[in-house]
Structures are given as structure tokens and as C-alpha cells.
Amino acid sequence: AQKVTQxxxxxxxxxxxxxxxxxxxxxxxxxxxxxxxxQPPSGELVxxxxxxxxxxxxxxxxRYSWNFQKSTSSFNFTITASQVVDSAVYFCALSIRGxxxxxxxxxxxxxxx
Amino acid sequence: xxxxxQSPRHEVTEMGQEVxxxxxxxxxxxxxxxxxxxxxxxxxxxxxxxxxVPIDDSGMPEDRFSAKMPNASFSTLxxQPSEPRDSAVYFCASSPTGxSNQPQHFGDGTRLSIL
Numbered sequence: 001a002q003k004v005t006q007x008x009x010x011x012x013x014x015x016x017x018x019x020x021x022x023x024x025x026x027x028x029x030x031x032x033x034x035x036x037x038x039q040p041p042s043g044e045l046v047x048x049x050x051x052x053x054x055x056x057x058x059x060x061x062x063r064y065s066w067n068f069q070k071s072t073s074s075f076n077f078t079i080t081a082s083q084v085v086d087s088a089v090y091f092c093a094l095s096i097r098g099x100x101x102x103x104x105x106x107x108x109x110x111x112x113x
Numbered sequence: 114x115x116x117x118x119q120s121p122r123h124e125v126t127e128m129g130q131e132v133x134x135x136x137x138x139x140x141x142x143x144x145x146x147x148x149x150x151x152x153x154x155x156x157x158x159x160x161x162x163x164x165x166v167p168i169d170d171s172g173m174p175e176d177r178f179s180a181k182m183p184n185a186s187f188s189t190l191x192x193q194p195s196e197p198r199d200s201a202v203y204f205c206a207s208s209p210t211g212x213s214n215q216p217q218h219f220g221d222g223t224r225l226s227i228l
Contacts, residue, residue, distance in 0.1 A: 032213065043202065043221065044221045098212075099163075099213055
């Protein structure tokens with residue numbers, strides 16, 4: 001069975017702090033894809049990044065970085081120098097065969113000015 | 114480029130009424146998904162279509178829910194009769210193909226309140 005666990009329900013940080021959002025996944029498939037989405041207070045879901053199971057290179061995009069480790073089945077998301085605009089709910093998702101996504105329960109991040 | 118378009122953005126109706134939610138996927142996308150989001154259950158996949166054909170409707174809660182995709186540019190999710198427990202945000206998403214490596218692109222959602 002497929003499963004995505006985001007153990008952190010809510011996180012609060014002060015602006016400019018770094019924060020890491022954890023994502024642990026379960027699957028027996030050897031080919032799979034992992035995604036992160038952001039849901040700001042306005043409610044829409046915004047695609048942030050995709051990673052496939054054969055590419056363990058970390059990725060950095062501005063203040064965002066992602067650490068994929070197959071050995072621990074984790075795909076963690078770090079925001080450096082957080083800003084108030086980063087306040088949102090962040091979802092991790094797993095996709096295997098077909099295009100059905102398995103979403104985690106989300107982590108609500110609040111950045112305090 | 115236009116994203117996924119959902120209508121209405123908000124719907125408030127009384128219990129027992131029929132509700133129809135609409136979705137226009139991104140042009141050229143072949144897969145379409147309906148999700149429901151609540152505080153208690155998070156994001157739930159209700160049904161998804163590939164090339165207008167329903168592939169998996171196992172997430173549809175019960176017979177009161179039905180979804181159609183008459184053509185590649187339009188889909189509806191209907192609840193009849195509606196109940197207060199159906200109150201949620203309903204999202205439509207589309208992706209270019211039915212392959213697992215494709216991100217899903219979400220609409221802004223319909224916030225449904227059943228009184």
C-alpha cells in the first residue's frame with residue numbers, strides 16, 4: 001500500500017528563521033514520483049516540485065530546497081530565511097502507476113513577523 | 114495560459130437541494146481529477162478521468178455523488194440530494210497525461226456549504 005506521512009501538523013517560526021518540513025513515504029514500487037504543493041490562505045493548491053525515484057540529487061530553487069533520501073524514504077522541504085508570504089499549508093504527495101496521487105495530511109506553516 | 118477553471122467559487126444551499134460543480138481543465142490535458150478537502154479527512158480523491166473515461170471512482174462517497182466528463186474541456190460533479198456533511202472545498206485538477214510523472218494542476222476550488 002502507498003502512504004505519505006507528514007508528522008508535523010503545525011509549525012510556527014519567526015521570520016528569517018530556516019524551517020524544514022518532513023515527508024516520509026511508503027511504497028513497494030521501484031518507480032515513483034514525489035511532489036510538493038503549497039496551499040496559501042487563499043486556498044488554491046500550487047505545484048512546487050517533482051522528483052523521481054531514480055534521482056536523489058537535492059534541488060535548490062531560491063530559498064527553497066528539497067532533500068530526497070531513498071534510504072530513509074524521505075523527501076524533506078527546507079525554506080531558508082522564511083518570510084511571512086511562506087505561511088501556508090504544504091502537502092507532500094506520492095504518485096506511482098497511473099496518475100493517482102497519495103497526499104499527506106499537510107503541514108501548516110506560520111511565519112511570524 | 115489559462116489554468117483549471119472551476120465554478121462556482123462558493124455555493125451555499127439548503128439540505129436536499131441538488132448541487133452541480135463545474136470544471137474546465139487546462140486545454141490539452143487528458144486527465145482530470147475531482148478532490149474533496151475537509152479538516153477531518155484532508156484531501157480525498159473522489160474520481161478521475163482519462164480521455165473523458167472514468168478510470169477510478171472508488172473514492173465517490175455514495176450514490177448521491179456522480180461525475181461526468183462529456184468532452185475534453187468540461188466536467189461536472191453533482192450531489193443529489195445534498196447533506197450538511199457534504200460541506201467541503203471541492204477541487205478539480207488536470208494533468209497532461211495519465212502518467213505518474215505528471216504534476217496535477219489544481220483549480221481554485223469550490224467552497225460548498227450545505228445548511
